[in-house]
Amino acid sequence: xxxxxxxxxxxxxxRFHHGDLREALITATRELLIEHGPDGFSLADACRRAxxxxxxxxxxxxxxxxxxxxxxxxxxxxxxxxNAKAVAEGGPGTIRGITAMGISYLDFAVGQPAVxxxxxGHKSExxxxxxxxxxxxxxxxxxxxxxxxxxxxxxxSADAEAIALRLWTFVHGASSLELDGDYQRVARxxxxxxxxxxxxxxxxxxxxxxxxxxxxxxx
Amino acid sequence: xxxxxxxxxxxxxxRFHHGDLREALITATRELLIEHGPDGFSLADACRRAxxxxxxxxxxxxxxxxxxxxxxxxxxxxxxxxNAKAVAEGGPGTIRGITAMGISYLDFAVGQPAVxxxxxGHKSExxxxxxxxxxxxxxxxxxxxxxxxxxxxxxxSADAEAIALRLWTFVHGASSLELDGDYQRVARxxxxxxxxxxxxxxxxxxxxxxxxxxxxxxx
DNA sequence: GCCCAAAAGTTAATAGTGCTGACATAAGTG
DNA sequence: CACTTATGTCAGCACTATTAACTTTTGGGC
Numbered sequence: 361x362x363x364x365x366x367x368x369x370x371x372x373x374x375r376f377h378h379g380d381l382r383e384a385l386i387t388a389t390r391e392l393l394i395e396h397g398p399d400g401f402s403l404a405d406a407c408r409r410a411x412x413x414x415x416x417x418x419x420x421x422x423x424x425x426x427x428x429x430x431x432x433x434x435x436x437x438x439x440x441x442x443n444a445k446a447v448a449e450g451g452p453g454t455i456r457g458i459t460a461m462g463i464s465y466l467d468f469a470v471g472q473p474a475v476x477x478x479x480x481g482h483k484s485e486x487x488x489x490x491x492x493x494x495x496x497x498x499x500x501x502x503x504x505x506x507x508x509x510x511x512x513x514x515x516x517s518a519d520a521e522a523i524a525l526r527l528w529t530f531v532h533g534a535s536s537l538e539l540d541g542d543y544q545r546v547a548r549x550x551x552x553x554x555x556x557x558x559x560x561x562x563x564x565x566x567x568x569x570x571x572x573x574x575x576x577x578x579x
Numbered sequence: 580x581x582x583x584x585x586x587x588x589x590x591x592x593x594r595f596h597h598g599d600l601r602e603a604l605i606t607a608t609r610e611l612l613i614e615h616g617p618d619g620f621s622l623a624d625a626c627r628r629a630x631x632x633x634x635x636x637x638x639x640x641x642x643x644x645x646x647x648x649x650x651x652x653x654x655x656x657x658x659x660x661x662n663a664k665a666v667a668e669g670g671p672g673t674i675r676g677i678t679a680m681g682i683s684y685l686d687f688a689v690g691q692p693a694v695x696x697x698x699x700g701h702k703s704e705x706x707x708x709x710x711x712x713x714x715x716x717x718x719x720x721x722x723x724x725x726x727x728x729x730x731x732x733x734x735x736s737a738d739a740e741a742i743a744l745r746l747w748t749f750v751h752g753a754s755s756l757e758l759d760g761d762y763q764r765v766a767r768x769x770x771x772x773x774x775x776x777x778x779x780x781x782x783x784x785x786x787x788x789x790x791x792x793x794x795x796x797x798x
Numbered sequence: 799g800c801c802c803a804a805a806a807g808t809t810a811a812t813a814g815t816g817c818t819g820a821c822a823t824a825a826g827t828g
Numbered sequence: 829c830a831c832t833t834a835t836g837t838c839a840g841c842a843c844t845a846t847t848a849a850c851t852t853t854t855g856g857g858c
Contacts, residue, residue: 597835597836600835600836631835631836631837632836632837632838634836634837634838634839635835635836635837638834638835638836639835
């Protein structure tokens with residue numbers, strides 16, 4: 361949109377009309393999420409950080425949840441972009457590229473644990489469920505496309521979607537366990553990135569089920 | 580109708596010394612977690628349900644967190660027991676048994692989402708970290724033992740712990756995504772149990788790394 | 799410029815939360 | 829019985845989310 365920031369100094373001083381409170385609140389909330397986790401966060405804190413009273417946010421958001429949803433949406437966009445970049449650098453349609461994408465997923469989760477948890481957490485109170493769903497779908501689509509690309513290149517007519525779902529599942533599990541510190545308390549020396557690389561290869565190379573016992577439900 | 584003046588209904592009546600408030604609070608909290616998720620729960624609600632004032636819990640727990648930790652501990656015990664039962668029924672040291680264990684894990688997660696999230700969620704504010712750690716370790720130990728048993732039986736000297744970690748990771752990922760409804764928004768018809776069974780076989784049969792591919796160091 | 803409506807803040811108030819300290823009462827023991 | 833201890837209540841504090849009513853900026857039309 362149009363930007364209208366002409367005479368703004370370095371930081372908006374006491375201007376009584378904070379210029380862009382919406383953005384300020386979002387970034388403040390994000391910072392607090394990083395600092396105190398998804399629970400230790402309070403809207404009032406974000407207000408203080410942005411230099412406004414606790415009633416101010418309600419001119420920009422319906423309620424607290426709506427701020428979080430905005431952050432979730434941006435999180436999905438960011439994750440999708442990071443994945444795309446990783447696969448582009450690692451080599452599209454290659455094991456390396458797909459592995460890089462998985463590790464990018466992990467890095468995002470570890471880098472922004474609170475946002476990651478919000479993105480995949482409690483969706484019971486969503487008001488923009490549709491947008492969030494679409495973001496998530498978009499995010500997974502890249503994985504599927506890459507796997508399909510790889511499969512096509514290597515001849516075996518694997519069900520790309522099924523394999524992509526397995527990869528996603530594994531990488532998501534690894535990210536969750538790593539970010540929650542669960543590996544550290546049961547397997548201290550684990551190299552998660554290597555594990556992701558190994559299993560990605562294995563799941564891709566294994567291809568479709570060689571010994572699939574009577575696949576019941578056709579999609 | 581012939582209940583004399585002591586018309587005690589289901590609950591021990593107003594005895595001013597609630598007999599076993601500790602347990603009552605734990606079960607009330609658990610119910611609320613199931614009903615409203617890990618966030619929509621409030622200690623005051625649990626008090627109301629147990630029929631006491633909001634100050635009463637502090638005679639039994641240091642703070643809110645301590646109740647939740649108790650629930651986490653019991654959750655781990657329950658999960659471990661369920662896994663043990665599943666593997667015993669499915670056949671110890673067999674693919675079937677190990678698969679059954681994974682599905683049992685999933686069932687627990689789906690059956691008690693809020694408890695599951697607490698168990699593997701934010702551990703930043705733990706006061707009994709040691710006990711919780713030990714519970715988690717115990718829980719994973721069974722998986723490792725089973726995999727080791729399977730490996731021994733089938734001759735290949737695989738690193739049981741590494742394989743067990745992979746299985747755990749995958750099953751945990753599947754459980755998380757299923758319980759958070761993430762599969763439903765990107766892969767509606769997915770049969771998660773079948774996927775777990777397939778991948779469990781694959782990861783077990785593949786054995787140790789035959790080749791260490793593409794570890795080119797993703798930095 | 800002036801006027802006015804809308805946008806974007808503020809103050810003040812409500813209801814609900816976790817938690818604490820001071821008190822009250824039940825239960826168990828000498 | 830008296831006395832101690834466990835286990836409740838009550839009143840109150842600090843904090844949150846949210847709303848209602850008011851005030852200040854802002855920007856557009858005259």
